[in-house]
Amino acid sequence: MVDHRELLDSVTEALARAGFDTAPGASPLSIDRHPEGVAVGWSPGAEADGPPSGPVRAALSGAAALVLRDRGFLVTEAEEGELLVRCAEPVTAPPEPGAEAAPEQWWG
Numbered sequence: 001m002v003d004h005r006e007l008l009d010s011v012t013e014a015l016a017r018a019g020f021d022t023a024p025g026a027s028p029l030s031i032d033r034h035p036e037g038v039a040v041g042w043s044p045g046a047e048a049d050g051p052p053s054g055p056v057r058a059a060l061s062g063a064a065a066l067v068l069r070d071r072g073f074l075v076t077e078a079e080e081g082e083l084l085v086r087c088a089e090p091v092t093a094p095p096e097p098g099a100e101a102a103p104e105q106w107w108g
Contacts, residue, residue, distance in 0.1 A: 004033050011038045011068065011085050018067040029064075034084060037074075040064055041082035057081065 012022050012031050021027035030043040042057060058081075065075045065083055078084040 004038055007085070007087055008033055008038050010071075011040065011073065014068055014071045014073075015040070015064060018063075020064065020067075030082075034078070037084055037086035039078060039082045040068075040085060041078075041080070 008031065015029070015031070016022045020029055022029060022031060028042050030039070030041045032039050040061075042060075061081060061083060068075045068083070068085055072088050074086045074088050076084045076086075
């Protein structure tokens with residue numbers, strides 16, 4: 001398994017800055033390594049304030065995905081409602097054939 005430690009730290013920081021409770025153990029939010037990146041989901045819990053269910057879980061997962069996409073991560077849905085977060089590949093557009101720099105314009 002590839003170690004995605006920096007990605008895990010970046011995802012945790014992004015969600016914490018957005019107001020998600022990312023404290024280990026105290027939160028039903030689960031952020032963990034995955035063979036392809038980082039998995040974000042909800043831990044099953046026995047507490048009364050355990051993981052959200054139904055529409056609340058969908059809304060929170062959607063909000064987390066929005067926050068992470070806004071920070072430049074690739075986010076897809078994985079098994080059992082988890083989010084799979086990966087680093088975005090840098091995108092570079094090749095120069096257009098025959099494209100030259102625009103001539104300098106003088107205003108007088």
